Amino acid sequence: MFRLMRIIFEYKEPITLCFLIIISFSLMSLGDTTQLRGFRALSVTGIGTVQEVFSFIPNPAALKAENEALRELNYYLSKEVGKERKAKLENERLRSLLDIKQEYEFPVVVAEVVQRVTSGLRRYVYLNAGSEDGIQEGMTVANDRGLVGHVFAVEESHCLVQLITNLDTRISVVDERSRVEGILVWEGGRHMKLTKVAKSRDVQAGDMLLTSGFSSMYPEDVYVGTVAEVTEEPGSLFREILVEPRVDFDILEQVFVSMQVPHPEILELRKKLQEKINLER
Amino acid sequence: MALFKEETQLVTGNSVFQNPATRYVAYAMIALLLSLAQRLLLGGIEVGGVAPDLLLIFAVMIALGEGQFVGMLAAFGAGLIFDSVNVGAFGSSALAKVISVYVAGMFYREGMYKITVGSMKFLGIIALSSFVNNIIKNFFALRLTEVDFIDFFVTYGVSETLYTTVFAAFPMLYFARKKL
Numbered sequence: 213m214f215r216l217m218r219i220i221f222e223y224k225e226p227i228t229l230c231f232l233i234i235i236s237f238s239l240m241s242l243g244d245t246t247q248l249r250g251f252r253a254l255s256v257t258g259i260g261t262v263q264e265v266f267s268f269i270p271n272p273a274a275l276k277a278e279n280e281a282l283r284e285l286n287y288y289l290s291k292e293v294g295k296e297r298k299a300k301l302e303n304e305r306l307r308s309l310l311d312i313k314q315e316y317e318f319p320v321v322v323a324e325v326v327q328r329v330t331s332g333l334r335r336y337v338y339l340n341a342g343s344e345d346g347i348q349e350g351m352t353v354a355n356d357r358g359l360v361g362h363v364f365a366v367e368e369s370h371c372l373v374q375l376i377t378n379l380d381t382r383i384s385v386v387d388e389r390s391r392v393e394g395i396l397v398w399e400g401g402r403h404m405k406l407t408k409v410a411k412s413r414d415v416q417a418g419d420m421l422l423t424s425g426f427s428s429m430y431p432e433d434v435y436v437g438t439v440a441e442v443t444e445e446p447g448s449l450f451r452e453i454l455v456e457p458r459v460d461f462d463i464l465e466q467v468f469v470s471m472q473v474p475h476p477e478i479l480e481l482r483k484k485l486q487e488k489i490n491l492e493r
Numbered sequence: 494m495a496l497f498k499e500e501t502q503l504v505t506g507n508s509v510f511q512n513p514a515t516r517y518v519a520y521a522m523i524a525l526l527l528s529l530a531q532r533l534l535l536g537g538i539e540v541g542g543v544a545p546d547l548l549l550i551f552a553v554m555i556a557l558g559e560g561q562f563v564g565m566l567a568a569f570g571a572g573l574i575f576d577s578v579n580v581g582a583f584g585s586s587a588l589a590k591v592i593s594v595y596v597a598g599m600f601y602r603e604g605m606y607k608i609t610v611g612s613m614k615f616l617g618i619i620a621l622s623s624f625v626n627n628i629i630k631n632f633f634a635l636r637l638t639e640v641d642f643i644d645f646f647v648t649y650g651v652s653e654t655l656y657t658t659v660f661a662a663f664p665m666l667y668f669a670r671k672k673l
Binding site for chain 2: 255334
């Protein structure tokens, strides 16, 4: 016994290393369990609260960039308002002709970004709005430029938003001009990638992409990005399409959370899928 | 910085930090403060999503001051703190930090803490352990994805290693001045 203890003491470093590696792997194999989610949600609330205390510190670079973006947006909007008014009247006239029900518009909650979290290729932000404001998991988050992401986790006064510039992002989008559909993904860097678009389909640089009606996560017709570059790789059936997100995530400060929740069954199915993926890992 | 074992022995004979338990509690408090600083303050100096890993620097300093055994336990704790405030696979940062600090702990020499930390050797140790940390961390972050590991590692992993090494110059310069 004494000899065994002596051996353990002598080799305590490699033994500890092995022991800690086993614990780490065990924790990883647990996946995203309910207890773990609860623990992380507590961290979200704690950090969000502390971050709010520090939020008075201004960021001059971000303010300047935001000013420029707002001016540009103002110019763009003033032009759009006229077009919009004309289109709305035309739309109402056509709808009455076709007897189509008006789409139900969901109310929004305005929230501020209090914290950014980057973990490799997974990017999230904390908002200062939570379940007490009516926020629920799965709600869409956007700003005046376009789609920001969706609510990933909620606590009383804060929520965690998974940005579209996230490794796990898969958005069903449609080209505003040609109505070509594809799946938008992000694999790091400035641009997103539009995948599953055959070479024969009409997609050009400058085209705007909107969320399509096939998405279980996001509502239809929300601007996501602009096609930046279209290249054709020899030997591939698909095009390589780079998309610049409409939202500038570096200066993201205020966002709108749409109070539209995906169908509970869709959320449930997504959870089951996630659990299955975690188990396979 | 006078918290480290050797430091306390050199500075005073009756420091409260001579008691290992008190010292370890102090390490835990510092690790918590650093994790908060990492989340709250380093956003301003983040470049392209890359920020220095303060917890790793601290864990390596513990390994150089207390030895591999305590260093690994500190790294595991720091990794769990990091995992709890981030959204990746829980335990992956703990694993990466434990292995990287184990590597750093190989450079532990009793009684040489100030000399090691106050020299360029310390930056080399930080660069090595940060490199190991990033390889393991990114491996788990990218598995089951279509992202090319080499491309991603060259872009983000190497950048983070360099940025962390640059930040490690602050404690190095502090201890280099104390050596004089």
